[in-house]
Amino acid sequence: MPMPRNRYWRSLGRFWATSLAAELEYQANMAIELLAVVGNLAGSLFVLALLYGRSSRLGGWSWDEALVVLGVYTLLDGLTSAVLQPNLSKIVSHVQNGTLDFVLLKPIDSQFWISTRSFSPWGLPGLVAGAGLILWAANQAGASWQASHVALTALLLASSAVILYSLWFLLAALSIWFVKVWNATEVLRYVLVAGRYPVSAYPVGLRTLFTLVLPVAFLTTVPAEAILGRVSASWALASLGVAAAALGLSRWFWQYALRYYTSASS
Amino acid sequence: MRRALRIARVLLATQYAYMLEYRAEIALWALSGVLPLIMLGVWQGAGGAVAAGLSPQQLSHYFIAAFVVRQFTVVWLIHVFEEDALQGKLSPYLLQPLQPLWRYLAAHIAEQATRIPFVALMLAVLALLQPTDLALPSAGALLLGLLAIGAAFALRFLLQTVVTMLCFWSERAAALDRLLLIPYLFLSGLVAPLDTFPAPMKSFALATPFPYMLSFPAQLLAGMPVNAAAGFGALAAWIALLAPIAWLLWRAGVRRYGAMGA
Amino acid sequence: MPIVSVDELSRTYRVADRQPGLRGSVQHLLRRRHRDVVAVQGVSFAVEPGEIVGFLGPNGAGKTTTLKMLTGLIHPSSGSVQVAGWVPARRQPRFLEQITLVMGNKQQLIWDLPPLDSFRVNAAVYGIDDSEAKRRIHELADMLELGDELTRPVRKLSLGQRMKAELLAALLHRPAVLFLDEPTLGLDVNAQARVRDFLADYNRRYGATVLLTSHYMGDITALCPRVLLIHQGRLFYDGSLEELTTSLAPQREVRLELRHLANAEEFQGYGELESLQGHQVRLLIPREQLTQQVGELLSRFDVLDLEVSDPPVEELIGRLFRQGSVA
Structure with a gap:
């Protein structure tokens, strides 16, 4: 039985409008988040400068090119603060407080509800800073702005966002078994720090790990290469394939987790 | 004294049993400490290390030591305390003739004990993959290093205690703690050895408590040349500064908690 | 045609067996021992549309487990359940639109915002258009005697007001079957009475079927002509409360x-x-x-x-x- 598609759009609108209204009760967050974004960006730039030292290349990337990678990282970090963190960290409390029951009884896809229920405006500074850094650094590095090129960039950025979402979701869904799993999403945040630098800056072993096991390469390096206009067709296709597989895996895993939940909870 | 020992033994034993229940989570948590190892990867191919005169071997010794230090100086007091205060679990603790912070301290120590096998396992994997990266520290370096880890943990615990006490006044204490994590990340030596910093930046960092929480014990463990007396002196000074602040905030906070009738 | 039919319903849990203390933890770590606990065993009953049925039983008798199996939150180990013509465990949207679950110890309203905002979210999720939602909110608020509470943040409401707003949120989609788990938990006597009156009124007005568990005998005597007594997972009485008391005393x-x-x-x-x-x-x-x-x-x-x-x-x-x- 087909669900009216507009029910999902209308729900999403209500979800985000109510979260905005609720978040605006805590305006001090804005100052804190701004400080955090500025501090993180300054720190990252500082460390990047240390890594370059007096040389002009890091893993074959020039300074401006590496800044594009950092920009993509900052953008994804903003996405994490705006959508992923506020939603997926709540699975734990849903399980602990038993309010997951309410979610499961709603006539709407539970993964959709769990993943989009909240929106935090405090992720916006990161999104803006990331986009700004990308534009500035790409310009410095001499990227072109053709329509096809921008479209490919947008596509690969979207696929990197989908991969990031799926990773978060997979780990957060573990809380159905392990209630203290906010740790797990912390693991992800720390490992994803690796995405601040182009994947070719790592030794071969880690590079393989970041491509095949933890797709960090597809999160920042591949979209950055698209922005710089030098992504190969095979990498672009691989990125889309990984995104589709990751999303599919997240859906399958959620169904599996729910089967466990509905058969083990009391 | 005997009573104190008995309390400590019981607290540690029960907290250890409790933490064992959460071993899967703690394993994941131990895994989240891989940041120094990732940074080691970047630094090995970076021009900056050459410029600072650090050999690949020194780099790997340093970052692996930093990894170990980080594992045993993790503090999560603020998260549990905030929850306990909100849910009113704190009130019964306050009625007991034991300062509740000891309970949390015991929980941290028990959690670290639970971590030991996982950290050992990760080091073993590392030793298998890259045997040259690991070096057994000399007995002296090991002893001093462990001592410094203990002191670094105490300092981090105290610093977070001070921030945690702000929970009594503000709902945003955890956010403040997250802010403090940023200078810790960049200035403690977790992502870049202090030796690679430009001179003015390095002296600035050394004026903050952060390098003593990680870089100093890591350098001791890695057997790098470091002024042990100055480092321990700085640790002692920061602890001496923060301990009374934490204590005063605790007293004021509890009074406020009582006044709010929570 | 019964709206709820339950046949030989059973549910067993596997629980870890562990001695207390450090030694127990270590032992458990090395060799896990499990034991099966029967929560519900061979329960059968049927409920006709419009009935109000109360579940009675001591803590841990299996009341909540049964209720959760009826809503599809827990899958039965064996036996079958049908609610409004659907198998609950499949949790199909069309089924979910016909039921609601209210838990006295859990809340779904958004803490920092007025209840109206939560109602608007529910209206979107259940696909109720805005004018219809408005009408229903008005009607239910009247029955519940809720007024300007609807525009105050939930965190500023009293427990009784909050429960009434929870009920409104849970009934906005006009479910045919209501499952209530301890709906008057923690409420004072007045608020309890008001919730009871509302439920009776709602049942009369919309012909909805109500299944509820409660610790307060008052809820059961006031609302439920029929009770199901559950003890240690088994159903051992199904009938009117009056007959039960007559046969007992x-x-x-x-x-x-x-x-x-x-x-x-x-x-x-x-x-x-x-x-x-x-x-x-x-x-x-x-x-x-x-x-x-x-x-x-x-x-x-x-x-x-x-x-x-x-x-x-x-x-x-x-x-x-x-x-x-x-x-």
């Missing part, structure tokens, strides 16, 4: 205060004489003879005061659970 106690002293023999034929002390008489009279015999007593003796009492239901049911069967 077939006699009622009658106390008389007489103007003149009387002999024990004079009360022969009036049930069972429990005690006779001066002017005070206590008799146990079978229910079916009560009115007739009391009438006779009043005409035969010079009665100053008369009191007829029933052992409290709680006591009767408590006794029943201790016995483990309906005698």
Whole structure:
């Protein structure tokens, strides 16, 4: 039985409008988040400068090119603060407080509800800073702005966002078994720090790990290469394939987790 | 004294049993400490290390030591305390003739004990993959290093205690703690050895408590040349500064908690 | 056609067995031992549309597990459930639109915002258009006597007001079957009564079927003509509360205060004489003879005061659970 598609759009609108209204009760967050974004960006730039030292290349990337990678990282970090963190960290409390029951009884896809229920405006500074850094650094590095090129960039950025979402979701869904799993999403945040630098800056072993096991390469390096206009067709296709597989895996895993939940909870 | 020992033994034993229940989570948590190892990867191919005169071997010794230090100086007091205060679990603790912070301290120590096998396992994997990266520290370096880890943990615990006490006044204490994590990340030596910093930046960092929480014990463990007396002196000074602040905030906070009738 | 039918429903859990303390933890780590715990066993019943049915039973009897199986939150180990023509465990949207679950100890309203915002979210999720949602909110708010509470942040509402707003949120989509788990938990006597009145009113007005569990016998006696008694996972009584009390306590106690002293023999034929002390008489009279015999007593003796009492239901049911069967 087909669900009216507009029910999902209308729900999403209500979800985000109510979260905005609720978040605006805590305006001090804005100052804190701004400080955090500025501090993180300054720190990252500082460390990047240390890594370059007096040389002009890091893993074959020039300074401006590496800044594009950092920009993509900052953008994804903003996405994490705006959508992923506020939603997926709540699975734990849903399980602990038993309010997951309410979610499961709603006539709407539970993964959709769990993943989009909240929106935090405090992720916006990161999104803006990331986009700004990308534009500035790409310009410095001499990227072109053709329509096809921008479209490919947008596509690969979207696929990197989908991969990031799926990773978060997979780990957060573990809380159905392990209630203290906010740790797990912390693991992800720390490992994803690796995405601040182009994947070719790592030794071969880690590079393989970041491509095949933890797709960090597809999160920042591949979209950055698209922005710089030098992504190969095979990498672009691989990125889309990984995104589709990751999303599919997240859906399958959620169904599996729910089967466990509905058969083990009391 | 005997009573104190008995309390400590019981607290540690029960907290250890409790933490064992959460071993899967703690394993994941131990895994989240891989940041120094990732940074080691970047630094090995970076021009900056050459410029600072650090050999690949020194780099790997340093970052692996930093990894170990980080594992045993993790503090999560603020998260549990905030929850306990909100849910009113704190009130019964306050009625007991034991300062509740000891309970949390015991929980941290028990959690670290639970971590030991996982950290050992990760080091073993590392030793298998890259045997040259690991070096057994000399007995002296090991002893001093462990001592410094203990002191670094105490300092981090105290610093977070001070921030945690702000929970009594503000709902945003955890956010403040997250802010403090940023200078810790960049200035403690977790992502870049202090030796690679430009001179003015390095002296600035050394004026903050952060390098003593990680870089100093890591350098001791890695057997790098470091002024042990100055480092321990700085640790002692920061602890001496923060301990009374934490204590005063605790007293004021509890009074406020009582006044709010929570 | 029953709206809820349950056939031989069972549910077992696998729980880890572990000794307390450090040694227990280590032992458990090395060798896990599990044991199966039966939460619900072979429960069958059917509920007709529009009925109000109460689940009674001590803590851990299996009431909540049964309720959760009826809503599809827990899958049965064996047996079958049908609610409004659907198998709950599949949780199809069309089924979910027909039911609602209210849990007295859990809330779904957004803490920092007024209840109206939560209602608007629910309206979107259940696909109710805005004008219709508005109308229903108005109607339900009237029945619940909710006014400007709807525009105050939930965190500023009293427990009773919050529960009423929870009910409104849970009923906005006009479900045909209501599952209520301890809906009056923690409420004061007034608020309890108001929630009860509302549920009865709602049932009358919309013909909705209501299944509820409660610790407060008051909820059950006021609302539920029919009760299901569950003990240790088994259903051992299904019928009216009145019949249950009659079968449990077939006699009622009658106390008389007489103007003149009387002999024990004079009360022969009036049930069972429990005690006779001066002017005070206590008799146990079978229910079916009560009115007739009391009438006779009043005409035969010079009665100053008369009191007829029933052992409290709680006591009767408590006794029943201790016995483990309906005698």
